[in-house]
Amino acid sequence: MLAKRIIPCLDIRDGQTVKGIHFEGLRQVGDPVELGAKYASQGADELVYLDISASEEGRRTFTDLVTRIAARIDIPFTVGGGIASVEDAGRLLDAGADKVTVNSAAVRNPALIDAIAAKYGSQFIVAAIDARQVDGRWVVTTHGGKRPTERELFTWARETVERGAGEILFTSMDHDGTKNGYPCETFARLAELPVPIIASGGAGTIDHIAEVLTRGRADAALAASIFHYDEIPIPVLKRALNQRGITVRL
C-alpha cells in the first residue's frame, strides 16, 4: 500500500540551514547535506530544500549545494525558492533535484507551470501555495505570506493542477510556525484534487500530523522545527503513526 510520506523541510540561506518562525527571526540549525543525510537514515521519505537567499551569490551557492545533496542522498528531494523560469528549473534538474516547487513566480505568471510541466513532466513540478484566511475566505499570499493576492486558494489550486502541477504543497500562513496543528478541513477539500497533497505549516505534535494524514486526507506531512530541534524524532513519529493504523514506511 502507498505509504503516507514524512518530509522534513530545510530552509537554506547562503548555503546554511535556517528555520524562521513566521519567516522572521531566522536561526541557524546545521549543515544541509549532513542534516539531510541524517533525516534520510532516520526514515524521512523525501526532503524539501527551500532557498531563501536574497542574493545572486546565495543562489549560486544553492545550486552547488543541490549537486552535493544529489551525490549523497539516496531518497527523493525537492528544491524550491525563487524559481521564476524554465531555465531556473532546468538548472536545478541538472544539479540533481527530483522535483522543483514554484510559488510566487507562478502566481505572477501561471504559464510558468505549463512550461515546466511540458518540458520536464508533471512529476517534476510541485505547486507551493501559501494562503491565509481573510474574512473566512482563503486568500493566496506571496513573499512568505506578506503579500495577499486576488487569488482564492481552491480555485488557484485547481488551476495549478490543470496547468500541469503534479503535487500541491499547501502552507497555511495562519498556522505556520504556531505548532497548533493544521487546518484539516481545508486539507480535506484540497484532497479532492487528483494529485497528492503535502501538508505544511503548523505541526507541533504527533497528533497534529496523524490528524492531517487522516481527517485532512493529506498524502504527506512536511515539517521543519519539530525535526530540526529533535522535538519529535522521525523514527518516534513514524512508529506512533504506524500504531495508529496509518501506513508509513518503517
Added chain:
Amino acid sequence: MIAVVDYDTGNLRSVADALRRAGAEFTLTADATLLRRADRVILPGVGEASSAMAKLRERGLDAVLPTLTCPVLGICIGMQLMCLSSEEGDASCLGIFPTRVRHLRTGLAETPGLKVPHVGWNTIEGLQTPLFEGLPEESYVYYVHSFAADPCAATIATTEYGRQFSAALARDNFYGTQFHPEKSGAAGATIIGNFLKLQR
C-alpha cells in the same frame, strides 16, 4: 565496465550518483560498440515512452539492446521500453519482456481517489531472487509513474496501486524495475548491489 545508456532523456545523474555511492565505475554512452563490450548495461529513462523509444531508434539502439548478453537493467521508462508496447504515445517497444504497458487507470471502472501519477513509497511483493536477494517481502521502494506493465511470466515482483502491476521483470540476462532503486534508500542500494553482483 558498466555502461549507462545516454540517449538524451535527461537526468542520468541520479543513476550515476547511485553507482558512485555503490563504488562502481561506469561510463555514459550511446555507442553500440561500447555497449556490446560492457559487463553490465543500465537503461534509465524519464519522460514519455514514444519519444524515448524514438530516441533509441535514432541511435540504432533498438537493434542493439535486445542482442546484449551481459546483465541489463532498465529503470522506470527504461523498463517500459523493454516491454512489447506502451499505451503512452502508442509506442511499439523492444519486446524483451512479454507484457504491455498501460495507463494506471486503464481497465479500471471507477477509481475515485486514485491519484495519478503514482508518487511515493509503495510495497513490493512476490519477490524473486537474485535481484531481490536479502530483501524482505513488502519492502518499500520509491515510485513516480503513470503507466505500468501488466503482470506476466517474467514478473519477479508486483505492486498494487489501483490494480496489480509488474514492479520488476526479468528474462534471461534482462532485468527491469518500474520503481527507482537509485532513490529507494537502503532497499534500493541492496537491489543495485544485487544487480552489480550478477554473473554474466
